[in-house]
Structures are given as C-alpha cells and as structure tokens.
Amino acid sequence: MQTTSDTLALIGNTPLVRLKGPSEESGCDIYGKCEFVNPGASVKDRAALFIVEDAEAKGQLAPGGTIVEGTAGNTGIGLALVANAKGYKTIIVMPETQSREKMDTLRALGAELVLVPAAPYSNPGHFVHTSRRIAEETHNAIWANQFDNIANRRAHIHGTAEEIWTQMEGKIDGFTCAVGTGGTLAGVGLGLKAKDESVTIALSDPYGAALYEYYACGELKSEGNSVAEGIGQGRITANLEGAPIDTQFRISDEEGLTWVRRLLAEEGLCLGLSSGINVAGAIRLAKALGPGKRIATILCDTGFRYLSTLYNREWLEAKGLPVPAWLAAR
Numbered sequence: 151m152q153t154t155s156d157t158l159a160l161i162g163n164t165p166l167v168r169l170k171g172p173s174e175e176s177g178c179d180i181y182g183k184c185e186f187v188n189p190g191a192s193v194k195d196r197a198a199l200f201i202v203e204d205a206e207a208k209g210q211l212a213p214g215g216t217i218v219e220g221t222a223g224n225t226g227i228g229l230a231l232v233a234n235a236k237g238y239k240t241i242i243v244m245p246e247t248q249s250r251e252k253m254d255t256l257r258a259l260g261a262e263l264v265l266v267p268a269a270p271y272s273n274p275g276h277f278v279h280t281s282r283r284i285a286e287e288t289h290n291a292i293w294a295n296q297f298d299n300i301a302n303r304r305a306h307i308h309g310t311a312e313e314i315w316t317q318m319e320g321k322i323d324g325f326t327c328a329v330g331t332g333g334t335l336a337g338v339g340l341g342l343k344a345k346d347e348s349v350t351i352a353l354s355d356p357y358g359a360a361l362y363e364y365y366a367c368g369e370l371k372s373e374g375n376s377v378a379e380g381i382g383q384g385r386i387t388a389n390l391e392g393a394p395i396d397t398q399f400r401i402s403d404e405e406g407l408t409w410v411r412r413l414l415a416e417e418g419l420c421l422g423l424s425s426g427i428n429v430a431g432a433i434r435l436a437k438a439l440g441p442g443k444r445i446a447t448i449l450c451d452t453g454f455r456y457l458s459t460l461y462n463r464e465w466l467e468a469k470g471l472p473v474p475a476w477l478a479a480r
C-alpha cells in the first residue's frame with residue numbers, strides 16, 4: 151500500500167463486508183458498509199468533510215475560523231477531527247441525553263462542548279437552534295447545519311453510493327438504512343438510482359420517529375420510542391427532500407439489539423444500535439424482495455461509543471431491555 155500524508159484522505163473508501171448471519175437468515179446476500187473504520191469511527195466523518203470543504207469553496211470559512219454544530223455526537227466528532235486537520239476550532243452543541251463516551255471523546259479531541267437539555271424541535275432551546283444562535287454570535291464562524299445543508303448528502307452521492315456500486319460490481323437489488331439527518335439514505339438512494347433505477351431503496355425507521363408514517367401514508371406521525379442515538383427524525387429535512395424511497399419498515403430496539411448482539415457474538419463486529427436497526431431492516435427488505443437478492447446497508451458507528459449504555463448491564467436493566475448472557479454473568 152502507498153503512503154499518504156493527507157489524513158483527511160482516510161475518510162471514506164470503507165470496506166463492505168458480507169454478513170453471514172443476516173444472509174443465512176434471509177436467504178439473500180446482505181452486505182454491511184463498515185463506516186466504523188473511519189477516523190472518527192462513524193459514517194458522519196464523510197458529511198463533516200464535505201460540509202467543511204463546501205464552506206471553504208464558498209469562501210465562508212476564513213483561516214482560524216470556528217465550526218459550530220448541533221449533533222447527537224458523531225457529526226461533532228467528525229467535525230472536530232476535520233477542523234483540527236485544517237486549523238479551525240469547533241463548538242459542539244449536544245443534548246445531555248447522549249452517551250458519556252461521545253461527550254468525553256469530543257472534549258478529548260479539543261472541541262468546546264455545550265450541553266443542553268433534550269427538547270422538542272419546536273423549542274428554541276433545542277440543540278439545533280442553540281447551535282445556530284451560537285454560530286451567529288461567534289466571530290468568523292460557520293454553522294454546519296447538517297440537517298438542512300445538502301453538502302451532507304452529496305458526501306453519500308459521490309462517496310458512499312459510488313463505493314457500494316463499485317464494491318458490489320453493479321449487482322445490487324436493494325439498500326436500506328435509518329435516518330438521522332437523512333444524508334445517508336437520500337444520498338446513497340440518489341446515487342444508486344442514478345446507476346440503476348431498479349435498485350429498491352427502503353427506510354428503516356426506529357419507533358419514536360415520524361418518517362415511517364410519512365412515507366407509508368403522507369403524515370408525519372410517531373409512535374413509541376427508541377434508545378437508539380443518532381437516528382429518529384420528526385420532519386422532512388432538506389437532505390430528505392426528493393429522497394427516492396420505495397418502501398419502509400419500522401424496527402424496534404429489541405429487534406435491532408438482537409442483531410447488534412448476534413453480529414458481536416457470531417461475527418466479531420462491535421456496533422451501535424443504529425447499525426443493528428439497519429441490519430434488521432436489510433433482512434426485512436431481503437425477505438420482501440425474495441431469495442437470492444443482494445442488499446447493502448450501513449454499519450454506522452463503533453459499539454465502543456456505547457460501553458456505558460448498550461453494553462452495560464445496569465443501563466439495560468434500567469431501560470427494561472434484555473441483558474445478554476455474557477453481561478448477566480458478571
């Protein structure tokens with residue numbers, strides 16, 4: 151392998167792995183895009199890089215400037231790394247309900263962390279609105295605005311979708327993932343449809359999100375809730391506008407957790423819950439399309455980011471979620 155001095159070139163070009171258990175379960179070939187191998191250990195490094203380079207290209211970000219963003223954590227981690235590599239500062243606004251590991255990581259990377267109480271989007275104190283206000287009040291700052299800045303989905307049209315198409319040698323029948331900003335689903339969906347209109351694009355929505363109902367019957371309506379971080383959207387973001395979604399599934403935390411645990415115990419992959427929900431969605435899509443099909447999904451981030459939650463017995467018990475045998479034994 152050649153050497154590189156461009157650390158930002160380490161973002162993207164992630165491996166695509168065939169998942170044995172999900173493939174056997176569904177009678178299809180199910181592939182997971184290993185986004186946890188990005189430098190910030192999540193899919194959001196891609197959006198972070200595109201958003202920053204888009205702002206630079208538009209002349210919005212002067213040397214020594216500050217990048218401000220509201221995030222469930224992973225985008226902040228990606229932005230902090232990209233900012234460090236390019237000589238910018240970061241201010242990250244995050245709801246205080248996110249995992250301890252994400253907060254510690256952001257502080258460790260040098261970001262200024264602003265924690266706000268979890269609030270509905272309609273509340274001016276919501277983390278997204280707070281981050282916009284801070285950006286407006288800070289000299290030489292940009293607001294990354296990942297939800298409505300379509301540089302986010304362009305990262306997936308030009309990066310993730312192209313890579314999946316090449317890695318699967320153009321033989322792909324379906325793609326699915328969950329939505330936080332919608333950048334991944336819309337971007338990969340648009341990118342793959344541009345290659346082959348017949349690829350089925352499916353939404354895998356957690357409970358507590360409003361998009362399943364929206365794509366099924368045109369109404370933004372939610373039901374139940376989820377402990378999954380980084381996903382679960384209640385509105386049509388600019389990134390979701392025009393997303394080519396053919397079908398939709400609603401996936402419970404229990405179903406997602408089952409796959410998080412099977413992938414760890416049987417295939418040696420330690421992942422977050424959005425990855426489990428995506429894999430459960432890929433199995434639903436495979437069963438809907440029929441045997442022998444080739445489906446791709448996203449393994450969004452590393453499970454090491456959730457040691458105090460998903461992989462912690464006390465936390466699981468407090469949430470009323472099943473505890474796996476290897477954690478119950480301690």
Ligand code: PMP
Nearest residue numbers: 224330331332333334380424450
């Ligand atoms: N999973 C995790 C763990 C995330 O942090 C995010 C980003 N919020 C997503 C999935 C969803 O990605 P997107 O924002 O592209 O919809």
